Amino acid sequence: MTNKKRNPSEYKEIADYMLVETELRSADLCFVFGGQNADHLADHAAKLYHKGLFPKILVSGGVATDDGRMECDRMRDRLVKKGVPEDAILVENKATNTGENVKYGMALIEKKIGLKNVKSLIGIGQIHASRRFVMTLERHWPDVVKMFSTPNYYPVPRREFHKDEKFREDVIREFNKVAPYKQKDFIREVDFDKMAKRIQKLPSxxxxxxxxxxxxxxxxxxxxxxxxxxxxxxxxxxxxxx
Incomplete structure (x- = not known):
């Protein structure tokens, strides 16, 4: 339940587990998971693109946002507005959940680039579901070196998520999904220490x-x-x- 009272140490454990970020190094691709915060996600991807961290961006999401556009279309339009060339953007428009984001996204990558040419990626998604995005990638694409980064569009720092009612509800709701999703094999647990060692081998x-x-x-x-x-x-x- 999202309204269960927890002590500060419990909130810290949840933050450490759920609100993951990794070191960022040069990657072959950026994989953006769609969401209602599409503009924030696209802005973050554009910022990293202009830093030279990756040459291609895949935006995935076939769910309508509040302005009627699908997540993928809204993110593509925003990326172009932020100066990302259209030919640097791959658009996946069928996915309606995180598993489909990865499965349909991988199919598009295979068609346009070739999965063998993508050895590393930087994932971007909504902050409260950070770990689930990485765990979903691990379930469907274990071989790729995974990094993850996300914008914080809430009014408090990520480690203080429990101080904002909406942020707290979103994180706890995601936290409660982890165990049943693992049981159903929708997601796989990730060894972040092992992942960090793989990231260290990538070029800065x-x-x-x-x-x-x-x-x-x-x-x-x-x-x-x-x-x-x-x-x-x-x-x-x-x-x-x-």
């Missing part, structure tokens, strides 16, 4: 940037001398690239 953002710069330099070096000189001259003058 600075390492990825150096790698990309090296590729650019090698590509420029293969150009004919005249073209290379023109490019360097253009960069010095602040001109656009040809």
């Amino acid at each position: 953002l600075s390492e990825e940037a150096r790698r990309r710069n090296t590729k650019i330099k090698k590509a420029v070096a293969r150009l004919p001398d005249k073209t290379r000189k023109q490019r360097k001259s253009g960069y010095r003058r602040g001109n656009r690239r040809p």
Whole structure:
């Protein structure tokens, strides 16, 4: 029940278990789970995209939001508004629950990119259901390296969720889903220590940037001398690239 009284240590345990985030490193894909807070989710994905953390974003959700648009369409429109190129966005429009988000999302990834080309991802979803999103990914896609990040659109910090009535109700409702969902095999438990070690093996953002710069330099070096000189001259003058 969501109205059961708990002591501060119990709330801390629930926060530590439910409101998960991981270290973020460069990933092959961002996977955004739809929700009624679609604008916040899209804004967060756009912010991470512009930091260079991933080249592609999948938005998943076939449920209507309060303005009539489906979750996926609303998030896509918001991403484009925030400067994310349309060709960097994959749109999955059939899912009506978290399991379908992952299953239908994986099918779209296979069609458009190839699952073999996605070794790591950053998941984004509504904060109160953070752990369930990661556990659902673990159930259907155990091999991919999973990271997770989410915006906090509530008026209190995540560790103080119990101080806001709506935040507390949302988290406790999700907490009460975990045991029956595991029993039904909708979700799988996640070893976050093991997951952290896998994340540590991914390139950091600075390492990825150096790698990309090296590729650019090698590509420029293969150009004919005249073209290379023109490019360097253009960069010095602040001109656009040809």
